[in-house]
Amino acid sequence: MLPASVRNDTFRGFPAMRVVELQVLSGAMPSSVAITADVLATANRLRAAKGRRPAFAVRVSGSGARSVRSLVGSVLPPQPEIATAEPDVIIVSSLVTVTEAAVIERLDRPDAAQLRRTLARAAGRGTHIAASCSAVFHLASAGVLDGRRATTTWWLAPMFQRMFPQVELDADAMVVTDGRVITAGAAMAHLDLMLALVERYCGSDIATRCARFLLLDGRRSQSRYMALGYLAAKDPHVVRAERWARAELATGLTVDALAAAAGLAPRTFARRVARATGLSPIQFLQRLRVERAVELLETTTLSVEEIARRVGYAEPTTLRRLLRREAGGGPRDLRHA
Missing domain, CATH: 3.40.50.880 (Class I glutamine amidotransferase (GATase) domain)
Known part of the structure; x- marks a missing residue:
């Protein structure tokens, strides 16, 4: 009282x-x-x-x-x-x-x-x-x-x-x-x-x-x-996959390809990613794409279609949806933030 x-x-x-x-x-x-x-x-x-x-x-x-x-x-x-x-x-x-x-x-x-x-x-x-x-x-x-x-x-x-x-x-x-x-x-x-x-x-x-x-x-x-590289740095296998994926985003990566780049079986890779970052391999890959897309939106005048292609999406609508969910805004919002 x-x-x-x-x-x-x-x-x-x-x-x-x-x-x-x-x-x-x-x-x-x-x-x-x-x-x-x-x-x-x-x-x-x-x-x-x-x-x-x-x-x-x-x-x-x-x-x-x-x-x-x-x-x-x-x-x-x-x-x-x-x-x-x-x-x-x-x-x-x-x-x-x-x-x-x-x-x-x-x-x-x-x-x-x-x-x-x-x-x-x-x-x-x-x-x-x-x-x-x-x-x-x-x-x-x-x-x-x-x-x-x-x-x-x-x-x-x-x-x-x-x-x-x-x-x-x-x-x-x-x-x-x-x-x-x-x-x-x-x-x-x-x-x-x-x-x-x-x-x-x-x-x-x-x-x-x-x-x-x-x-x-x-x-x-x-x-x-979030700085995904900071989280990934806790595990050398995840770091290896992260660095490889950043260079290959435009190629349409798969989780199995990520695991192979890390030198691990898919299930082992999933456990290591979850322990280091708290994410599933699919979420990990999506976050890498979001990071790169946001960077391109903030530092270039590339079209959304071109940015989507560079991060591995054939359709810009997929990137727009992912950005709204993961980055809190659409391409226009993020470009002018």
């Missing part, structure tokens, strides 16, 4: 004040902390412009809290009256990690274990929980995502699938909402996460105005930003 000074009016059915607890571990990504503060502060200001009380009161917790309190406080003044209130929302800040080994090491630290206990208790109380990028691993480790849909950063998706098979991972999605849990993709997807939270608690009008004030475009998929 919030203190009386924090419980305010309501706006079109949305509670006017939510206690948000920002969990910051040591080594947190500064941008995720700043993004959280800036978006929530903007939502509060937009509410104030409508003559309404602030929507969010924020406190900072966790092993890295001391180092960022001044940053958060500069845009969201601290409110002592919420110090002991149960949070309505917990947001876990992303961590600076660039290798799978670094993620494992970070999950093994004592402060991460404490965070897992905090998240498990909060989930049991019905608290809304949100995270993006590598921070989604903390939610999964706490059991918060068991049986739920979620997303995480594209480059950690294969590792996430191996570690948490009980979670239904949608690695292409920018933001996934499942009940009281919201997850988002790679680091800058934290912006999309925060807009989803603002929409949930303030309504679409405030969320849309936040996006406009902050010059944010809606992005439903992170697949366009």
Whole structure:
């Protein structure tokens, strides 16, 4: 229960004040902390412009809290009256990690274990929980995502699938909402996460105005930003197939030909591709074609028909359909993005 000074009016059915607890571990990504503060502060200001009380009161917790309190406080003044209130929302800040080994090491630290206990208790109380990028691993480790849909950063998706098979991972999605849990993709997807939270608690009008004030475009998929070569690099056989395929895209490749280029039997190749990239061989080949098609759209004036031919499609309609599904837009959208 919030203190009386924090419980305010309501706006079109949305509670006017939510206690948000920002969990910051040591080594947190500064941008995720700043993004959280800036978006929530903007939502509060937009509410104030409508003559309404602030929507969010924020406190900072966790092993890295001391180092960022001044940053958060500069845009969201601290409110002592919420110090002991149960949070309505917990947001876990992303961590600076660039290798799978670094993620494992970070999950093994004592402060991460404490965070897992905090998240498990909060989930049991019905608290809304949100995270993006590598921070989604903390939610999964706490059991918060068991049986739920979620997303995480594209480059950690294969590792996430191996570690948490009980979670239904949608690695292409920018933001996934499942009940009281919201997850988002790679680091800058934290912006999309925060807009989803603002929409949930303030309504679409405030969320849309936040996006406009902050010059944010809606992005439903992170697949366009995936670097397939980075994922493939985890397995030398997959690297061999990838390099060969990039040079042969126009020839109408088959999965069997890819496997042969990798020096593997088709079934073995499928297992290796899935482990390295989280994709099936067909999806792997489609992603290679999409990457090349987007590159040609962005850097040349070639017709869609010619680009389709260069990436192995006889019909441009097939390429258009694939681009809309995998890259989030048609050729014209991507060429002028």
